[in-house]
Amino acid sequence: MESVQPTKPKWEIGDVALILLALAGFTLLNSLWSDSLQKILKSGFGPVTGQLAYFAMTTSLQGIMIAGLVIYIVRRNGQSFRELGLVIPSLGKVLVYGLVGGLLLLGLGLVSSSLIEFLTPRPPEPQPIAKAIAQAGTWSQLLLPLFVAAAIAPISEELFLRGFTYPVLREHFGLRVGMLFSAVFFAALHFDLLRFIPLAMAGWGLTWLYQKTGSLITPMLAHGVWNTLMTLVVFKGS
Numbered sequence: 001m002e003s004v005q006p007t008k009p010k011w012e013i014g015d016v017a018l019i020l021l022a023l024a025g026f027t028l029l030n031s032l033w034s035d036s037l038q039k040i041l042k043s044g045f046g047p048v049t050g051q052l053a054y055f056a057m058t059t060s061l062q063g064i065m066i067a068g069l070v071i072y073i074v075r076r077n078g079q080s081f082r083e084l085g086l087v088i089p090s091l092g093k094v095l096v097y098g099l100v101g102g103l104l105l106l107g108l109g110l111v112s113s114s115l116i117e118f119l120t121p122r123p124p125e126p127q128p129i130a131k132a133i134a135q136a137g138t139w140s141q142l143l144l145p146l147f148v149a150a151a152i153a154p155i156s157e158e159l160f161l162r163g164f165t166y167p168v169l170r171e172h173f174g175l176r177v178g179m180l181f182s183a184v185f186f187a188a189l190h191f192d193l194l195r196f197i198p199l200a201m202a203g204w205g206l207t208w209l210y211q212k213t214g215s216l217i218t219p220m221l222a223h224g225v226w227n228t229l230m231t232l233v234v235f236k237g238s
Contacts, residue, residue, distance in 0.1 A: 008167070008171060009074075009077075009079070009083055009164075009167040009168055009171065010077040010078065010079055010083075011073050011074065011077050011079075011164070011168065012168060013168055013172065015073045015164075015168075016164065016165050016168060018069070018073075019066060019069050019070065019073075019160060019164075022065065022066075022069055023062070023065075023066065026061075026062055026065060030058055030062075034054075037054060037057075037058075038050065038051065038054045041053045041054050041057075048135055048136070048137060048141060049141055049144075051132075051135060052132055052135060052136060052141055052144040052145060053144060055128070055132045055144070055145065055148070056132075056144040056145065056147060056148050059148045059152055059153070060148065060152050062156070063152040063153065063155065063156030063157075064156075066156045066159065066160050067155065067156050067159050067160075070084070070159050070160055070163070070164045071084075071159075073164075074164070083167075084159065084163035084164065084216060085162070085163045085210060085214070085215055085216030085217075086163070086215075086216055086217070087214070087215055087216075087217075088215050088217055089213065089214050089215060090213070093213055093218075094213055094215050094217050094218045094221065095221070097209055097212065097213050097218050097222070098209070098217070098218045098219075098220075098221030098222045098225065099221065099222075099225060101205060101206075101209050101218070101219070101221075101222035101225075102221065102222040102223070102224065102225025102226045102229070103225065103229075104205065105202050105205060105206075105222060105223075105225075105226035106225070106226050106229045106230060106233075108198055108201060108202060108205075109198065109202070109226065109230055110233070112195065112197075112198035116194055116195065120194065124194045124195070127190065127192060127195075129145060129148065129149055129153070129227075129231075130234055132144075132145040132148070133145045133146075133149075133231055133234045133235050134234065134235075136235060142231070142235055145231065146228065146231050149227035149228060149230070149231045150224050150227055150228040150231070151224065153223070153227060154219075154220050154221075154223035154224040154227060155220060157186075157223065158206070158210075158216055158219050158220045158223055159216070161182065161185065161186050161189075161203070161206075162182070162206060162207055162210045162216055162219050163210075163216045165182065165185060166178060166179070166182040166207055166210065169181045169182055169185075175211070179204060179207045179208065179211065180204070182203060182204075182207045183200045183201070183202075183203035183204035183207060184200055184203070185203070186199060186200065186202070186203030186206070186207075187199035187200035187202075187203055202226075205222075206219040206222060206223060207219070209222055
């Protein structure tokens, strides 16, 4: 594979486990304050907007926590944003690969969703973001889940999965196995068995975009385009 090699990371698999532990802790705390916070938001903004505000707030806090921990660990090891892939070696290449990659991921998502609905006797449980989108009854209500899908999720997930975790896997297991493990890890973190294979394929594609261009901005852009278009598809179909 012709690619731009990112810088060797100084952080280790233990640092990845630390962030996963923090993520589990956040999930536990969220379950404890969930009912009270939703009640407050619903009383202030109404049932639908309050629920969407809760989703956007908790997802954004989770994304900020992940990004903050990634940056802290990288800086603690004496490295910079460059080691996370936050560089643009070629703007044209990043834009082309990012936009085309996002469209291809959208196609993969639509085809896999159709196949899953055709092959399963009952419609599969939608993912949390899809539930939030389906709750939005107006374009103004859609802004909150759209912000999460188009910005928070792509930035935080790509920082952690491609910028932080993948380089460690590549160093320990080599390029091909590292890409495979990164794809499987991406799918596993979505906790969606029925969509595991298409999610793993998408994860591999996002990792390939990073490896190919040497810039984390590329999979961030592709991920954002994919999520944005899927959000609009789900909204129009709900």
